[in-house]
Amino acid sequence: MHLELTTIIVDEYDPAIEFFTEVLGFELTEDSPAVSTHHGTPKRWVVVRPPGARTGILLARADGERQAAAVGDQLAGRVGFFLRVDDFDAHYQRMRDAGVRFVGEPRAEPYGRVVVFLDIAGNRWDLLGGL
Missing domain, CATH: 3.10.180.10 (2,3-Dihydroxybiphenyl 1,2-Dioxygenase, domain 1)
Incomplete structure (x- = not known):
C-alpha cells in the first residue's frame, strides 16, 4: 500500500x-x-x-x-506539505533566485534545516534538509 x-x-x-x-x-x-x-x-x-x-x-x-x-488556504494557514532535499543550500538558493516567497529564514531543528515557503497558490510548505 x-x-x-x-x-x-x-x-x-x-x-x-x-x-x-x-x-x-x-x-x-x-x-x-x-x-x-x-x-x-x-x-x-x-x-x-x-x-x-x-x-x-x-x-x-x-x-x-x-x-x-x-x-492557497487548503490547510487553514498551516504547513501541510514537506519537501525534503539532499542539498538544502543549493535548493534554497535556486528557489530564492526563482522568486519563491519564504516565510522567515532557514533554521536548524533536531530533524534538520528547515524554512517555510509558499507555493504558487499560497500554500505553506517546509523545505527540509540535513543538518
Missing part, C-alpha cells in the same frame, strides 16, 4: 505546472484531458512528482466559488 496522490487546488494549470517543474524540480508525469467540471468547463488530469517518487500531486484547477476560495 502507498499514497498515490494528494491534491492542490490552483487557479490555473500551466503556471502551476511551471512552478512545480521549473522552480521545485518536479517531473510532469501526466497532463491529459479529463471530463468537464461540474460547471461544464474543460479540465485536465495534471500530476507532478519529485524525481523518482511514487507519490504525486494532482494539480486541480478550482471549479466554482468554494474551491476558488480554498486556493
